[in-house]
Amino acid sequence: MLQDKEANAAELERTFIAIKPDGVQRGLIAEIISRFERKGFKLVGIKLVVPNKEFAQKHYDDLKERPFFNGLCDFLSSGPVVAMVWEGEGVIKYGRKLIGATDPQKSEPGTIRGDLAVVVGRNIIHGSDGPETAKDEISLWFEPSELVSYSSNAEKWIYGEN
Numbered sequence: 001m002l003q004d005k006e007a008n009a010a011e012l013e014r015t016f017i018a019i020k021p022d023g024v025q026r027g028l029i030a031e032i033i034s035r036f037e038r039k040g041f042k043l044v045g046i047k048l049v050v051p052n053k054e055f056a057q058k059h060y061d062d063l064k065e066r067p068f069f070n071g072l073c074d075f076l077s078s079g080p081v082v083a084m085v086w087e088g089e090g091v092i093k094y095g096r097k098l099i100g101a102t103d104p105q106k107s108e109p110g111t112i113r114g115d116l117a118v119v120v121g122r123n124i125i126h127g128s129d130g131p132e133t134a135k136d137e138i139s140l141w142f143e144p145s146e147l148v149s150y151s152s153n154a155e156k157w158i159y160g161e162n
């Protein structure tokens with residue numbers, strides 16, 4: 001059935017989300033995960049990692065000319081990061097909405113950064129900004145075998161069956 005195919009394709013949209021060292025140290029792991037979970041997105045990969053500086057530089061490669069790049073990479077590699085892959089219809093774009101603007105001073109209340117962070121250098125969470133970066137970041141942080149495909153009983157209530 002075409003509808004099923006469309007639904008499956010939509011469910012397979014995936015994004016890379018990371019709780020940065022400040023979010024971990026501040027005890028915000030569960031708070032952040034719950035916002036994605038309650039929305040109806042599905043967690044398909046998760047691990048706690050301390051990236052080294054070289055890895056952080058790879059992750060933020062597109063920002064290498066920016067003046068804050070070195071400090072940013074030092075910070076990302078300063079402690080545990082919760083690396084995750086979330087799946088769901090529209091998860092890349094909507095994930096960014098849940099996260100809020102890069103500068104928490106400009107993030108709306110109700111967003112993760114708006115509610116839980118104050119300055120741009122400590123904005124607690126990362127999320128892929130588009131389909132290409134999502135693909136690249138997922139493959140940088142995860143082996144394919146670390147991602148789990150499964151169906152959840154909630155899906156028929158989240159997406160409907162017809």
Ligand code: GDP
Binds near residue numbers: 068072102120122129
């Ligand atoms: P994001 O996609 O919303 O995370 O924003 P960017 O990709 O533009 O930047 C990556 C990260 O670099 C941000 O989340 C911030 O932690 C940091 N960053 C961005 N702009 C600035 C800035 O002007 N100053 C500092 N100190 N950090 C910044």
Ligand code: MG
Binds near residue numbers: 127129
């Ligand atoms: Mg970005």
